[in-house]
Amino acid sequence: MSFRIPSLIPRLSAFARTPHVARPLRSAVRHASTTPPPPPRFPNFANGRPRMSAEQAKNNESFIYYTLSVFIGAFGVTYAAVPLYRLLCQTTGFAGTPNTDASRFTPDKLIPVKDAKRIKVTFVGTVSDALQWTFTPQQREVHVLPGETALAFFTATNRSSEDIIGIATYNVNPQQAAQYFSKIQCFCFEEQRLLAGETIDMPIFFFIDPDFADDPLMKDIRTVTLSYTFFKARYDNHGMLVPATN
Numbered sequence: 001m002s003f004r005i006p007s008l009i010p011r012l013s014a015f016a017r018t019p020h021v022a023r024p025l026r027s028a029v030r031h032a033s034t035t036p037p038p039p040p041r042f043p044n045f046a047n048g049r050p051r052m053s054a055e056q057a058k059n060n061e062s063f064i065y066y067t068l069s070v071f072i073g074a075f076g077v078t079y080a081a082v083p084l085y086r087l088l089c090q091t092t093g094f095a096g097t098p099n100t101d102a103s104r105f106t107p108d109k110l111i112p113v114k115d116a117k118r119i120k121v122t123f124v125g126t127v128s129d130a131l132q133w134t135f136t137p138q139q140r141e142v143h144v145l146p147g148e149t150a151l152a153f154f155t156a157t158n159r160s161s162e163d164i165i166g167i168a169t170y171n172v173n174p175q176q177a178a179q180y181f182s183k184i185q186c187f188c189f190e191e192q193r194l195l196a197g198e199t200i201d202m203p204i205f206f207f208i209d210p211d212f213a214d215d216p217l218m219k220d221i222r223t224v225t226l227s228y229t230f231f232k233a234r235y236d237n238h239g240m241l242v243p244a245t246n
Contacts, residue, residue: 108210109147109182109207109209109210110147110149110207111147111210112145112146112147112148112210113145113146113147113210113213114145116145116146116212116213117222118143118144118145119143119144119145119146119208119212119221119222119223119224120141120142120143120222120223120224121141121142121143121144121150121152121206121208121223121224121225121226122140122141122223122224122225122226123137123139123140123141123152123154123225123226123227123228124137124225124226124227124228125137125154125227125228125229125230126227126228126229126230127166127229127230127231128229128230128231128232128243130231130232130244130245131164131166131230131231131232132158132159132160132164133156133157133158133159133164133166133194133230134155134156134157134159135154135155135156135157135228135230136154136155137152137153137154137155138152138153138154138155138201139152139153144207144208145208146180146208146209146210146211146212146213147207147208147209147210148207148208149184149205149206149207150205150206150207151203151204151205152203152204152206153201153202153203153204154187154201154202154204154228155199155200155201155202156192156194156199156200156202156230157194157197157198157199158194158195158196158197158198158199159197160196161196161197162196163193163194163195163196164193164194164232165191165192165193165232165233165234165241166191166192166193166194166230166231166232166233167189167190167191167192167230167231167233167241167242167243168187168188168189168190168192168228168229168230168231169188169189169228169229169231170186170188170226170227170228170229171227172224172225172226172227173224173225173227174221174224176217176218176221177212177218177221177224179209180208180209180211180212180215180218181206181208181209181224181226182206182207182208182209183204183205183206184205184206184207185203185204185205186203186204186205186206187202187203187204188228191233191241192230204226206226208224231243231244232244
């Protein structure tokens, strides 16, 4: 059995040399080699950076202002946290802080409740380890009616050889009674500068709100303790008086 494949070779060779076939092939190759490819598309750059549209620039500017506002607001809230917390405690009696809101010192609050039981108010004075002072109450206790004003004194002595600024914090126990313990005048949270070796008396003028007698939660409370602690004080970078640790 024989194959006739060799007989096809002359025909294929002749077809390849035909002008109407070879010319289009050569033309297509020439066209492909001479036509430049389309230029690549890159982002629009100016001075080495992408050029943004006016809308994008406005959005970015708004975002920057918003972020800056949040940062400034957070810093302001942090800076004001201590005074605001102190004001909240002094106004509401929260966290055992006596009430110092002068708007509540109305004449009707200063009328003693005659048929109420007297409340024993005891006093405690301490100082921090960093403060070279002695600080003690002149009386251990007083007995008052709700609505009755009372005056008490503490004595502070600077035992060091230099002038020292002190600042006092205070609280009332039990804490639920703090909302009724109202101080008309006191030395708390105020700068107290004592010269070397100086001794001074510090008064506190207070009363217990008459509503104390009508509150069923207060019926078992017969003793209220007012405590003061003096700390060595200094001025921070913002000019605020804060306790010092040394």
